[in-house]
Amino acid sequence: MAALSIALSSSAASAQAATPGEVRAQHALDAAKKMGSPELYALLKNFPKGADLHMHLSGAVYAETFIAEAAKQHLCIASVSAGTPAVPTGQGAVQFVTPSGKECDAGQVPSGEIFKHQALYDALVDSLSMRAFVPTQGINGHDQFFATFGRFNALQGFEGEWLDEVATRAAAQNEQYLEIMNTPPFGGAIGIARRIGWPIGSEQSISRDMLAKLRDAMLAAGLRDEVATDRKALDTMEQQRNSIERCGTPAAGPGCAVKTKYLYQILRGFSPEQVFAQTLLGFESASADPRFVGLNFVMPEDGYLSMRDYHLQMQMLDYLHTVYPKVRVTLHGGEVAPGLVPPDGMTFHIREAIDLGHALRIGHGVDVLYEKDPDALLKQMAAQHISLELNLTSNDVILGVKGKDHPIAAYRAAHVPYSLCTDDEGVSRIDLTHEYVKGVQEQNLEYADLKQSARTSLEHSFLAGPSLYIEQDHYAHKVAACSASITAASKPSPACEAFLATSEKAREQWELERRLAEFEAHAGAVKH
Structure with a gap:
């Protein structure tokens, strides 16, 4: 395959001559790598990571928090x-x-x-969590991982505490932005779906006209009224977090500085009418509240209904995209491995997520080399700037895919943009720094690759506004107003400040560059 025969080069960032700061950072990384994981962690904890684009709120909370609650x-x-x-x-x-x-x-x-x-x-x-888990007959890492969520379902009303925990942990690791997957209340939408039902004879495929009629029926039955319920739940969660962290006061906690937005989670493992109703509510909520920056389908991709209805669910997204073209989509796609599903179940998920689901990012993407014409798929992702949300630990504990068996080498060879993410750091007992360490140790990522990952995380975030950079996924040239070099002590010029005021994304990108300059100025001076 051509994708595998391409010589693996460093990221696009390394195509430019390395700066003295980047050289210093690479030397520090090499030295830490020789000493082991603790030294790498100590170095990379302070590394500016930009954003975590693939994280589930409840899965990001550590078990100790649940026990106290x-x-x-x-x-x-x-x-x-x-x-x-x-x-x-x-x-x-x-x-x-x-x-x-x-x-x-x-x-x-x-x-x-x-x-x-x-x-x-x-x-x-x-x-x-996955702590101390040992596979037994009939129970593997996949089973344990997904079983954990049902074991704390009885907890109610603590989402603000969860948000505080993940934001505070992110701040401690020099993260700026979290794009958090969360499931707002959808009981009303499910009730409407059950009353209306699904068109008979369309279990596996459905026309746009039928979906349009179904949408009209659900809206007429009051589904849009549920948007207010979702927004109120988000208000409550954020108010709890702000109260805990004392945001807006002189005693504000470090987590307050971490920007948070939300991806509306759709539960793909239910009946078609329920999935459509929740998806419709997600599109409506994202259209009404800018805090919902997009949506995603969740639950095990290998589940019976998830597999049976995968194409059908992509058809739902294809139709709803025509009605709500401004709502952005990122999808779990290809989170399956050989043996977990039949071979033909690994041949189309990523491609349909892009072509029908209109996904701008792909989460996991583990089965990419088993898809039909993987070379063409990888080239398509690179050409269309479809980024990969890379979850190394999650792929390891759920699918048993790691090291040389992980397809990240093929993605990198094809120049598909990617950013390191956590997925469910609480369940996996990790954090984002751990993923950077794992990337260095298991995938031989160098400093330029880590820097590219951090930049890509913000470039492919769903934050509002234009990018700081002229060309997508190329970070050598910033827009004219902000073209000046950025140092640790830099402040935007008046012209740059005016441009940054128009773009939430560009503001975070400019700040990331400042933090990177600060890190590179002190690389290697790790205090233990």
Whole structure:
């Protein structure tokens, strides 16, 4: 294949002569790599990472936070296995449940008891994450990963705390922007979908006319009224975060400086009418509230309904894109591996996500070399500037794909833009710095590649406004108003300031360049 025969060069950033700061940073990276993961982590924690474009809010929260919240909510701890008591021995998987009465049911443990029994506390951390997971007969990393989400579903009303946690962690790692996947309330939309139903005989394929009639019916039934519910939920979450972090006061926490926007999550593993109703609500919400900068389909891509209805769901997006052309889409595509699904299930997901789903970014993209004509697909992604949301740890723990088996080498050879992301840092027990370390150690990324990833994250973000750069994915030339070199102490000129005022994206990109200059000026001077 041509894509694999192309000599792997460094990123486009390295095509330019390296600056003294970049040379210094590369030397520091080489030295840290020889010493091991802790030294790499210490160096790269301060590296400016721009944005994390692929992260799920609930999956980004660490189990310890959930445990503390469960105690506040007076939940009970129950065994995942039916009929097995959740005694404080820490044996077996456990979950949070809402008590049926004033007291916990027999065999359950009040959440207030968690802190008295270390074994039970440990069992909860393990049940809510990938920590200490060992595959057993019939249960692999994929199963454990996705099972964790149902185990904390009983928690309600803590999204503001979750937002504070991820923003504060991002600030500590020199991140500027989080594009967070979250599922706003959609119960009303599902009720409408159930009443209206799905057109008979169109389970696998549907015309645009039929989808247009279905949309009209759902809107007539009041679906658009649910937008206010979604916006209120977002208001509440952000107000809680701002209160916790004391944003807007002299005592503001570091997390306040991290900008956050949201991707409207669509649950792809449900019936067609429910998926369409939630997708329609997502498009409506994103059209009404600029905090929703786009949408994404979530849940296991290999699930029965996800596989059966994949083409159908892309048809939904293809139609809705004609009605809401300004709403941007990023999609989980190709998050499958050999053996997880039949071979023909790995041949079209990424291509349809782009051609029918109008995805501007692809999350995971692990099956790209198993798709029909992968060379053409990779060239298409490069030509259309469709970026890859690269989730190295997630691909490892869920799919067992890592190292030389990961297709990132093919993406890089084809010059497809990519940015390192976390996916679910709480479940995986990682952070974005860990992903940069993993990229260096397992994929031989050099400093120029890390810098390219950070720049790409903001270039392909869904922030409003034009880019700081003249040509997409090429960072050598900034727009005329901001063409001056940027140092750690730089401030925008009046002309540049005027341009930055017109673009949320460009403002973050300019600040990233300043932070990169600051990092390169002190590269290697890591304080332990």
